[in-house]
Amino acid sequence: MSNAVPPSAETDRDARFRELFANKPVILAPMEDVTDAVFRRLCRKHGAGLCVTEFVNVEGLLRGCQRAARKLRLEDDDTPTAIQIYGADADRLAEAAAVAAAANPTFLDINCGCWVPKIAGRGAGAAWLRDPDAMVKMASMVVKSTSLPVTVKTRIGWGPESDMPIVELAKRLEGVGVRALTVHCRTAKMGHSGEADWSWAGKARAGVSIPVIVNGDVKSADDAARALAETGCAGVMIGRRAIEHPWVFDECRALLDRGVHLAPPTALERLALCREHLLANVDQRGEPHGVHCTRRHLSGYLKGLPGAAAVRNALNHDETLAGCLAILDQAEERVRRGAEERAALAVPA
Numbered sequence: 385m386s387n388a389v390p391p392s393a394e395t396d397r398d399a400r401f402r403e404l405f406a407n408k409p410v411i412l413a414p415m416e417d418v419t420d421a422v423f424r425r426l427c428r429k430h431g432a433g434l435c436v437t438e439f440v441n442v443e444g445l446l447r448g449c450q451r452a453a454r455k456l457r458l459e460d461d462d463t464p465t466a467i468q469i470y471g472a473d474a475d476r477l478a479e480a481a482a483v484a485a486a487a488n489p490t491f492l493d494i495n496c497g498c499w500v501p502k503i504a505g506r507g508a509g510a511a512w513l514r515d516p517d518a519m520v521k522m523a524s525m526v527v528k529s530t531s532l533p534v535t536v537k538t539r540i541g542w543g544p545e546s547d548m549p550i551v552e553l554a555k556r557l558e559g560v561g562v563r564a565l566t567v568h569c570r571t572a573k574m575g576h577s578g579e580a581d582w583s584w585a586g587k588a589r590a591g592v593s594i595p596v597i598v599n600g601d602v603k604s605a606d607d608a609a610r611a612l613a614e615t616g617c618a619g620v621m622i623g624r625r626a627i628e629h630p631w632v633f634d635e636c637r638a639l640l641d642r643g644v645h646l647a648p649p650t651a652l653e654r655l656a657l658c659r660e661h662l663l664a665n666v667d668q669r670g671e672p673h674g675v676h677c678t679r680r681h682l683s684g685y686l687k688g689l690p691g692a693a694a695v696r697n698a699l700n701h702d703e704t705l706a707g708c709l710a711i712l713d714q715a716e717e718r719v720r721r722g723a724e725e726r727a728a729l730a731v732p733a
Contacts, residue, residue: 628684
């Protein structure tokens with residue numbers, strides 16, 4: 385079956401894809417067991433201009449695995465969102481791309497950057513960087529399998545640092561129809577160690593006409609502004625920082641759009657986000673799984689809160705929604721009472 389679309393539809397799709405990068409988007413990175421529908425909605429509310437799903441295993445997808453199917457499910461308000469797929473076999477990736485396209489994402493992304501052994505050790509993710517020729521051939525097959533725009537997320541090389549194929553690789557990927565490239569500016573061997581060298585994203589961008597997104601160690605609005613200024617890239621992608629501080633997207637947009645540094649979230653705003661995320665996770669998954677899924681975010685959400693360690697410990701040991709909400713109610717009451725006491729002390733006698 386042909387994947388061709390009418391010329392007018394192709395033009396509209398191209399225009400929508402280009403518009404994604406018109407305002408230097410701040411993008412939520414794909415993270416396994418993190419960037420689910422609930423977290424994407426929360427980050428979009430806080431300024432994420434574009435989101436990417438958890439990465440979807442093509443073998444599970446083609447077998448009809450329930451977990452893979454869940455990751456593909458996009459609600460009407462979950463846009464713009466890309467679906468990211470990963471696998472070690474080019475034919476299976478191309479076949480899975482056609483399946484994933486049926487979920488109507490904004491575009492499809494190929495994971496060529498995940499370095500963790502259970503992924504790369506099986507020939508998927510960043511393992512494609514071991515053979516750039518095979519990676520380019522695979523990308524070409526995926527592009528030809530779907531009418532959706534196809535992008536690639538990758539690293540600057542497998543390693544060692546003396547072998548950095550990203551500049552030439554970017555040109556070759558553009559040549560086979562890849563529409564944008566996200567560059568995590570570490571080698572696969574580095575994992576999350578060392579510092580990301582954003583200059584490699586700038587070098588890749590200089591050699592292509594497609595959008596290049598800079599990724600790695602973007603932890604603040606100042607980082608985002610500096611990464612864009614230094615590289616000339618079309619946008620920035622944020623991963624680990626968003627897990628603990630989704631306000632980072634609002635902070636980046638305020639600085640990029642208005643030159644304004646936002647004040648950090650207040651204690652009550654931090655507690656409100658805990659409540660919002662908890663309720664949404666339980667609504668999506670039920671108890672106790674929805675409660676458990678929220679725990680990975682608590683240390684960041686509660687940072688700076690008076691008595692944060694005690695609140696976090698209580699939440700981590702309660703399996704029920706009602707119990708967790710009661711803990712948050714008590715914490716909010718303590719914050720309000722403390723504010724009233726400080727205000728009273730500030731009033732002249």
